[in-house]
Structures are given as C-alpha cells and as structure tokens.
Amino acid sequence: MSEIFEPPVIRASDRSGGDDSPDKIPDVLPILPLSDLVVFPYMVAPLLVASERSIRLIDEVVAGDRLLGLVLQTDPDLDQPRPDQLHDFGCVGRVLKMLRFPDDTIRVLVQGISRCKVVKVVEDPKTPFLKAKIKIVEEKKKAGITMEALLRSASNLFQEILSLTPSLPEELKIASINTQDPGRLADLIAANLDLSLDQKLEILRDPLDQSRLKAVTTHMARELKVLQLGSEIQEKVQTAFSKSQREYFLREQMKAIQEELGHGDERQVELLELRSQIEKAKMPDNAEKAAVTQLSRLAQIPPASAEYTVVRNYLDWLIAVPWSRWTGDVINLKKSIKILDEDHYGLTEVKDRILEFLAVLKLKLDEAQAKGQQQNVKAPILCFVGPPGVGKTSLGMSIARAMGKKFVRISLGGVRDEAEIRGHRRTYVGALPGRIIQALRQADSKNPVFMLDEIDKMGTDSRGDPASALLEVLDPQQNHNFSDHFLEVPFDLSQVMFICTANQLDPIPAPLRDRMEIIDIPGYTDQEKLQIALRYLIPRQLLAHGIQPDMVQFKEDAILRLIHGYTREAGVRGLERKIATACRRIARKTVEKGKRNVVISTRSLSRYLGQPPFKSERAERAGNPGIAIGLAWTPFGGDVLFIEATQMPGGRHLTLTGSLGDVMRESAQAALSYVRANAAKLKVDPAFFEKCDIHVHVPAGAIPKDGPSAGVTIAIALISLLTGRRIDPELAMTGEISLQGKVLPVGGIKEKVLAASRFGLKKVLLPRLNETSVLEIPEDVRKLVEIVLISDVAQAVQHALLPSGARRKNPKVQD
Template sequence: MDLTNYDEFPQELPLIIEDEVFLYPFMIAPLFLNNKTNISAVEKAINENKLVIVAVSKDGQESQERADGQFYDVGVIGNIMRKVSLPDGKIKVLFQGLAKGRISQFKLDNPEVCQVELMETKPYSLESVTSILNILRENVGKLSKINTKFPVDLIKTIDENNDAVRIADLISSVLKVTKSQAYKLFSQTDIEARLVAIIEIIQKEIENFKIQKDITQKVNSKIEKTHKDYFLKEQIKAIQQELGTGNKKDEEVKSYSKRLKKLKPFMGKDAFKETKKQIEKLSRMHQDSPDASLLQTYVEQVLDIPFGQYSDEKISVDAVEKQLNKDHYSLEKAKERISEYFAVKQLLEQRGVENAKSRGTVLCFVGPPGVGKTSLANSISKALKRPLVRVALGGMEDVNELRGHRRTYVGAMPGRLVKGLVDAKKMNPVMVLDEIDKLGANNRGDPTAVMLEVLDPEQNHEFRDLYLNFAIDLSQVIFVSTANDARRIPAALRDRMEFIEISSYTPNEKYHIAKDYLIPQELEKHGLKKTEISMSQTTVEMIISKYTREAGVRNLRRVFSKLFRKSAKKILSEGESKVLINTKNLKEFLDNPIFEIDPADKKNMIGVANGLAWTAVGGDVLKIEAIKLKGKGSLVVTGNLGDVMKESSRISYSVVKVLIDESKLKIDLSTIPTSLKEKDEKVVLEPSEVYKRYDIHLHIPEGATPKDGPSAGITMALTIASILSNKEIKSDLCMTGELTLTGKVLPIGGLKEKLIAAFKAKMKKALIPRKNYERDLEDIPDEVKKALEIKPVDKIEDVLKEGLI
C-alpha cells in the first residue's frame, strides 16, 4: 500500500458507488459505470490526478440517487488506471485498490466527493493470531475439498503468507456472504475478532455443503428404491401369474367371462366360441403387452353388442298409420305403401309364421331433398317404439367402413352397421341407410357389394363383420334406405329394394305443411307464442311462391326460421306485443323476392317455346330460343348441355326438315332471301330453300345450370319449326317429350315435377306423351289437373298443330 505520492489523509476524494460487491486493497478490478455522478467522479479524479474511494450501496438502495445512508461508510481507496468509453454513455474503468478508507463526511450539495480518512487495523502480535490462523487454514482446506468452485491458488497463498490482515482480506473476497455480512468483515479493525468471524462463516458453509450432500444422497437412494420397488412389483406380478392369484386384470377377465356366460343363450355358436377364445387369450397375456389393450378392446366391443335385446312392442298397422298422418301432410302413396309393408309383417306375426320378421322387401324412399324421406323413417321408428339408427352412406368409398376392419390393422373397429346396433342397444332397430345412391367404389372395394348382403333377407341373418370375425344376425333390423336418384343405384342393389317415389309438393300442399307443421314447430323453437305473430294465408303463399325454390320444404322452414328470429328481436328490442307480417312489409324481414320459375309470357313469340325439365330439386320451366341467320343450313346449339340433349337438337332439326320437305309444315316463300339474278329470272323457290339458306342458332338459357336428357325433343322441334315457318308459338303452352327421327313422341320421366313447375309458372296448357297421359296422370295432384289443360300427343304433327298459331 503506497500512498506517498498523494496528499495526506483525511482528504476530500471523488466517490464511486458500486452496487454489487466489496473490493479489497489488493484487487485490480474492472468497473462498469453508467451513473452520471459516478462518471463525473471518475472525470474529476483523472483531471485532478486524485485518488477515488469505491463504496457499496446498501440492499434495496441500488441505482438510487445519492443520499446520506444510501451506501456503506467504508470502501477502498485506489486510483484509476485506465478509462474506456462504451456505447450508450457508459464507461469502463480499471481500478487498483490501495487501502481501506472510511467516509467521515458526505454532502448532498456536492455528491461527487466525500471526506475520507484511512481505516487502520488495530495493532496485534503474530503470536496472538498464529493459532487462529492455523484453525482458519484447516477450515479453508476442508471447504476447498467440499466446494469444487473454491480457488485452489488461494490455499497456496494463505499457506505461504503470515500477514493476518492480508489473509483475512483474501478469504473475505471469495466467501459467499450477504452485503451486511461483508460490511461487518470489511469494517472490523480488530484482526482477531475478524478472523474468528471468518472461521464461523466457513464452518457454516461447510455444514451447508454437508447437508446438501446428505440430501442428494437421500434423493439418489429414493430413486434407487423406486427402481428397486418397480422390479420387485414386476417379480410379484410374474409370481402371481404363475400361481394364478388374482389382480386387477384377472378381475376384469372374470367380469368378461360372467358377461359372456349371460349372453351365451342369445349368441351364435361361432360368436360364443370366438369371444371365449379371445378372453382366454387375454387372461394368459401380460397386461402391459401391446396386444393386450387391442384384445381387451375387441372383447369389450363384442360384449357391448346387445345380443338378445329386442323392442317387445308388436307391429301395429294402426299405430304406424296414425303416426305417419300425424307427422306428414299428403304423401298418400308413400303412406299407403308403408302401411301395406307393416300389414304383411303384422299378419305373419299373428299367424306365427317362422322367420316372419326377416321376410319382406327393403323400402327405399326416392325423391328430391327436403320432401320428407328421412322423417318418414323417424315416424316409423316412433310408431314401432324402436330406436332409430342413421347410417350416412354419402361419399363412402371404403368397404371396411361397413364391414369392419380386420384386427391386424392399427385402429381397427367394427363396421357402421354393428356400431349402429351398439348405439341402439337393441337388435331390431329401424336403420336408415341414407343417400344409398351416393355410395362410391374405388381400389379399396365397392361398398354396394356389402349392401347386397345387408339388404338381402336370405343373407343378412348371417352378416359377417371382419372385425368381429363371426356372423351376426341383422334379419330383425328394419332397413329403410333413401336416395335422390334411383338411376345411380347399381342394378343388383335396386333389385333388392322396393322404391317409393316421393315427388315435389304442390304450392297448396306446401301451404298446409307450413300451416300445420312448420310454423307451429318454428314458433316453439324460437320461444314465440301463436298470439305474438300475425301472418295471413296470402303472406305464406307469397313466401312459398317467391322466396323458395325446392321440391320439399327444407328451405321453407329456413325462411320461417329467419322470420321468427327477426320477430323475436323486435319483441325484445322494440317492446312489441304482436308482430305483423304481411305482403307489404315482408321485404323488411326477408331479402328481395327470388323468381325461380318465370311466369308465362303474355305475348306469343316466334322461336321461343316453353319446355319442362326435371332437376334434383324438382321441376322447372325451360325456355328454348332460336333465331335464323343467312347461311348454309348449319345448326348451332349453345347452353350448358349434355351429349344427349345435343343429339336431341340434331334429331329435332332433321325432323323439321322432313316436315318441310313433305309439305306438312308450310313455309312462307316470301321470307326466303333471293338474289337479284333469281328475281330477274323469276325463279320459283322450293320450301326446302328455307333451311338451306339459313343457319339456325338454338339456345337454352341459364348456362350455369347443366342440362341433359331427351325430353326437350318436341320443344326444340317446335322452336325450330316456328323460326323457319315464321309462325308464333303460344306463350301459355308448355311441353315435354322425347322425339324420334320418324316424328314419334316417346314417354319421359319426372312428369309430376314437370307439371307442378308448369302449374307454378301459370301455364294454361301442357303437351305430354300419350303413354305418360295414360299411365301417370293419376299421380298428378288434383289442383294441377284443374288449373292445367293436359293434352296427349303421339307425333310431332300434333305438337305443331297445338303449338303454332
């Protein structure tokens, strides 16, 4: 410690306050400073070639503004060896400690400096501290053996040095102590007391390390014990397995055996044998084996099948008819066929015919969306008091979804039919096979092949699910299927079903359905009372005609739902006790009206005819237009048409040409363009020149909607005949029929939907093929037949006679 080159003490020195640890006189340490006052003190020391004192802030006072009592009154006096400026205004200084000092005076008006005096250690004799130093060296040696982070070089320095103050400073600098403890060691001037305090701290640290070591050993012992316990438990399990003593798995196996024993009278021999075999295999298998959980899942799936559980309610035709009439308006043919189906079953049951429940065909309801196919099955379920299971077949391509996956596959499960029985908890539910026409086939198999087995009464009593690996009886399930288009169902599958056509509803039928079913149901669903909504018959009819386009009533229900949602809001927000909905304010509740089927034109036109078309959502009126252009007799057809309709247009054009050639269609020769030379020579034109000198452009509007089929044949022929003969077509006339090259009119399908569309469009007359007139007219609703004059046609001449003016 050399202070001879500096002024005598006490003296005023720049003050640096450090936040972390006490420095000692022997240290050369870097200090990183960002406090403005500290930086000013450093600048002052460098500029004036002065010493500085480094003090330490008290706990909780770090980075505070300088004040009396914020820092300890002792520190290290030293000099600034080097200063380096850092980014963001910080500096780094290299500080060399020289001596200990005590701050005797600090003034707030000049916080950069303070009055400092040297702190001297009280005199001592080497003999008095030698024994204490020996104890200290011994304890430091013990600590260094326990604490691997203790500096090894420090032990050598202590052993080779006899300066007690130096030894005390060296050890104090490496001890992990709090600021208050460090201050007591630093400020202690009695060397004996200081050495004793250091020994106490070292002994406490030695004890702490011993405790930590003991805890670590105990934790390791506990982990070892856990492993030991695990292996012992595994040995116990193995011993129990060898001795056959019970554990949890054995209890579960016993419960499975009891359940199987109860089900035995109702299961087939193969089913019982397979299940028993798997339970015995499970009992021999270790419960932690990967196959054990798969096997256990299989056993539980089998035991969940409701073997022997049947709905005891006997079939009653009266109950079925009552429920059907309660739930559905109209659909008389469908109701009658369902009643006949269950009448046969009831009669067979009453007369005790063997296997009566498995006899009879499978019903398939065919019709557009929303006409009540699935709800008919719901009514059957209610009437028979049997659970309803719905199996959605739309888009299904994997045959294993119906037949089940083999247990060798990961995540294997029973097929949907078996799962349906489990969900129903009965072996004789009503099972709806929804959208059977949308089954698909790919490289994973053809699901329709499975349906052949399911729907065949001769086979479904032994339906084999691949997951179960035994036959299961489906003969007592009442299968009801639904489809939008029966033509898409494979022929072999169609052969096993009886189709019940459910056609479009007429506007009058829709009104009664809305009045008696939809409106009351939607009022209840929206928490409204009948007295809170006022809606006239005219309003409901307007909603049906101008806001919905469908064969069924699903969209109509949505419209009423929208009306009642807005009504509920009005009642709550505006406090209305009654909401009036009429034709005048209907736009406030709904958007602008949607006119899907244009009404009949009032004016007769040349080259525009009304055809009738069938769509997936019912019938439609199809306007077919034609124009003639000077040309060479070619035919151009536009519109989103399929191949069949394009061919039909060419047939129609050829038929009209034949009619012109045979003079059955008279042509105004004055309308045929002639050249000047022909006029000069007074050439007499043939009627055939009309189709030789004109090109025909035939157009079917609404290109966004695909159209195909032969039933527009007579309509296209009439349109072409009109444009070539320059004769108008009756605007209130519509027609449908396929046309042959010889001019015969062939029957078509979907007549009911087509005539309902004509009725909605307010047509007055409809031309249909004679075979349809004789065969299908009884299916047409009476209100349609009263409003529409329906005429049969046999050949194209009949069409021209009725259509051209």
C-alpha cells in the same frame, strides 16, 4: 309398504311403563309392513309411509291407542304384500309423531315396545290394511359373572367400532355406555351394526338376552377386524399417496381388500367378470365359442403386452353387440296411421307401403302366437328416392316411432372405404367393427329401423367398393349371416328394417338397386307446401325463435307468394329457411319495440324478406316467336327450361348452345330434320335452310343439360320461328320425337308436371304413351294444370301455336 327416509341411526329410548307396558297391548293389532328395516324394542326410528293402504293404517292408529305391529316383508320390492309375504316375527310399536307432506306422504316416528309373534292374520272387511293376532314374546334375562363379562366386552367392542366409524353419531357412544341392561344393549348394537336384514331378524327372534349379546359380539368382532384392516390398508398406501398416484392408490387398496377377503387378485376378478358378461350376453354358439377362446387367450397374455389390449377390445365388442336384445313389435294400424299423419303431410304412397308391411307383420305375429311359435318376419328393404327437403330422413324416424322400434342412422355420403361397412381386421392398430355393427351397438337392439342415408353418394377407390359390401347387408337371403371383418362371427341382420335414401337412382349400382324396393317421393304441390308450412314449419320456427304463436299470423296468400316468389324447389327446406328469416326479423322488432301482434300478408312480406328473387319470365317472352317452354327432370325435382330459336342470313348451319349433351344435340338435329321434311305441311318455306342459319339456345348455359325429352319442345320452337306464330306462354311440353314426328314417352312425368304447377303454367303437353303416368299426378295439380296427351308433332302444333284471338279453355285432361 314403508321405508326409512333418513340414515337409520336408531336410538334407544328410556321410556318404559305407562301405555307402553306389554300387559296393556291388545291381542289384535294393525300390521305395518316394513321393506328394509327391522325395529327392536325401545328403539325410535323414522318411517316414510307412501302407499294409500299404509296411510289409512297410520290415520286409524293415531286416532286410537297409537299401537301397531311392525313386521318385515319377505320381498322389499312389494308395495302391498300379502299375509304370506310377511315374516312371522316383529315388534310392537307406538307412533310418537306424525307429519303430513305436500307429496301425499306421511313421515312418522315410531318406538319399539316389545317383541311379538304373528299368530294369525285376522280378516277385517272394514279395513283395507292387514290386522293380525299377535303373541307378546317375553324376554328371558340371565344374570351372573359371565353375563357381566359379556356385557362389558360387548360395550368395549362397540366403543372401538364407533371410534373407527365416523358416520355413526356421538350420541350412540353415550347411549351404549349408559345402557346396563344386556338385552337392551344387544338390541341397540344390532340396530346400528352393519348387518343384513336376516341377521337382524334372527337377533329379534331370540328372547334370551345372553345369546343375543353373544351373537352381536361375534358380529362386532368380525366388523372390527374389517375396520381395522381397512385402517391398516389406508395407512400403508397413505405414505406413498400423491395427486399423480391417486389411481395407483385405489388399485392397491382394492387389491389388498380382495386378498384379505380371499377374492383373488384384480386380474382374476376381471376375468371372472368377463366370463359372467359373456354368459349374460346370450350369444349364438359360434360367437360364444369365439368369446370363450379369446378369454382363455387373455388369461395367458401379460397385461403389459399390446396383444392384451387387442384381445380385451375384441371381447368388449363381442359382449356389447345386441345378440339377443330386441324391442317388441307394437302393431297398431290406427296408432301408426295417426303417427305418420302427425309427422308428415301427404306422401300417401309411402304411408300405404308402410301400413301394408305392418299389416303383414301383424298377421304373421297372430299366426305365430296361435301356433305357439316364435315369429320370424323378414323386414323389407326400402329406398326413398326424391329431391332434397321432401322428408325422406324424417320419414324413417316416424316409421320407427309408429312401430315402437329404436332408430339409428348413418350417412354414406362420401364413404369410399369398404371397411366402413364391414369393419377392419383386428391385425390393424385401432381396428373397429364397421358402421353397421357400431350403429346396432348404439341402438342396443337387433331389430331397429336402420336408415342408410345418401346411399347414392358413395364412391370407390383403391380401398374397395362400399356399394358392393352393401350387397350382403341389403339382401334378405344373405343378411341373416352377415360377417363383419372385426368380429369374424356371423350376425343376423334379417330382423333389421333397412331404409335407404337417395336423390337419384343412376349412381346406385344395378345389383344394389335390385335388392331394394324403390319408393319415389317426387316433391310437394303448392297446396301440400301450404299445409306443411301451416302445420309444421311455422309452429316449429316460432318455437325455435321464442315467439308466442298468438303474436304472429301468416296469411295463406302470403305463404303461397313465399312459395312462388322466394323459393323454387321440390321440397320445403328453402321454405323453412325463409320462414326462419322472417321469424328472426319479427323477434328483433319485438325486442326493440315491445310485444305486438304481427300479420304477414302479401303486402308486408317484402318488409321481412326483401324483394322476391324469382320472377316469371313468361311476360317478357310471350310476344316472341321461336321461344318454347320445356320441362326437365333433375335430381332435385322437376324444372322448366326455355328453348330459344332464331335465324340469320347464311345457309345450312345449325348452332346449338347452352351446355347441351350429345343426346340433346341429336334431338335438335332430329327436330330440324322433321321440320325440313314436312315444310310444306307446316306452311314453311321448303328452302329456308338454304337461305339462313338456325341457332338454338337453352339459357342457363353454365348448367349442363342432356336427355331426349326436349325434342318436341325444340321442334315447336323451330316451327314457331319459321311460321312467325307465337307459342302459348302458359304452356309447357315434354317428349322425345322421331324423324316421322311421333312423340315418344319420357320419364319423370310427375316431377315435370309439379314443376309446371310451381312455375304457374296452365297447360302441359305430354306423350300419349305416358298416359298411365298421369294418374300418379296429385289430383289438385290436375285440376290446376290442363294436361293434353299428344301422339305426334302435328297435335303439338295445334295446341301450342296461338292463332289470332285464341282463348283458353277450362283445365281438363284431353285426348
């Protein structure tokens, strides 16, 4: 296929005779298909040749007699048309010039020689391009007064058109004045007049010069009338034209053109366009019925009315919503695994759940295709729960990429108005659909991956409860018929894959929790953080700060020191900020002192980040009886807390400090009661509470603390205080206790053990009834932290209190 590569101002050529004579043209010529150009005899036109087949054709033509057939394609979009996709009439041409360009294309200048008819395509296996047997069509000339009058009339009309069309060059005017041959003048005018390809082809087919000249005269008369009308319109509005009236001028000009062409006024055109868009939107029947009804109302409302804007805005939204546009499901488990592993390290449980859904979807698609039915798989509704910085939001983007779907996200943090979800009713000024419909319009797909971020941070007030509005959105049995207050017609959300994120589950109403599949993302281990830093964070920050990767090397021990001493978090957001700080200082030194290689080691880390803000408190407290290390769960991951107990002269008074909640205070009361009831067994003076007061304090007093899981820790701290035996400084514990000394199960085991690992502890006491939760702990953490399962306080005393000269054992899980 070939096309023009500059505006098609095609000139007449005075060359005739010689090699261009029709009687010297071979019967079989190579055929060059043209996509958007009709070449006439004696015309010179530039062509762009891009396809490999056409380039071969030009090479052979230039090497030979330079003659070829120029034939118009029936479909301009075809790159390599078949013989039946070419018109049967064309023009014999001669290649005048050929230029090769660096983009592997060829520019050629061709000159038309004679009309020709394609008789038969000739098969030639030696050439990749088309050849055809042609028949030269001789032009039939007619002379006389009528022809002379027609010639003069056509020339005058063309001169007038040229005077009203500044885009056509002056040389055309000179060429037309000096062309006295009627046939050549007709061809010259047809080549440069604004005609369709079919009209030009009809003129090319006509061998009679008189009928050709009549045809172009008719076309010129119509074109001249249009140009004169445009000129008159321009003159009418030019008198009232000013900078502030530019918009008005354009409307009036369009209106005048439409009236002259019989297309009606501007408003009628607008209504027709809206009706066409409604048909193209392929809405459901009820939505289309509502759109047609509102369109009829719009036709009756004056444009100056406020109601007109309301109805027009409603129609625009109905048309823009993706009722029938979606992205096809790309189900390739191997590719999905690769994408998920590329974007996120670890998170095995989450990845497995996503791959399970993709496998189910694949089976459903295969079954539907086998039955010749349309698949209709309801997407799951997932909720990622975990501390900040563990990759919940970015995981949603990876899921969309793995499935080949579009991704949209809205943040629900601080949303208090139900209308944010369901939209406003159209009676309100400035009413809009809810954020669900707005996001779907933005995605332009009815089945994207839709992330509802921070769903636990919604609120309620007098304007409604957005969490209750989400009950319909996130219910697979109802969301196929979701009704937005603005649209007032149902929209099918069942194909949308909703993914919610939250830091904690407690603020989410129970009915809403029940509609979602909860997937916990507790946090990363030190080794996972190390790998994330090496694979993702460091390369990303080096790129962001303009540092070449080979200029900086982070040692693994330096990264671990960074994790332990400079950050204390479940995620990696703080870790990335510290890496960014180091990169900024490296960039400054590079600019000041020139390019040099930098190695970040444990020794040099403080030069870039200062002294570590977190230091271990175990060394300071190791020798003090009455100090125990407990484990706590927070919305931001697990954490460790010190529990201190001391005694003083007095009697029968227990003091609790440290911003403790009621449940934690009751746990301390239960722990004290157990110690008093079992004083003899624990080798404690039974009358200790008669002689002294007990004070239990949990540091970080500005932070509220509550929950029953510190019961066993408080009990061990009291026993350590009253017996004078120190507690293993590398040991932490968690568990609720009863008055009989039983250690009861608690929640957040995985997060708590990860916190102990981050804190550098070597041993953790857990309730035996939480034994199944131990399997959720990553294997590399279980190798670093010795996990001991206990049933009662007596076993906790045995493992926690240090006898004189005791030594540690190899880490393992003990019963």
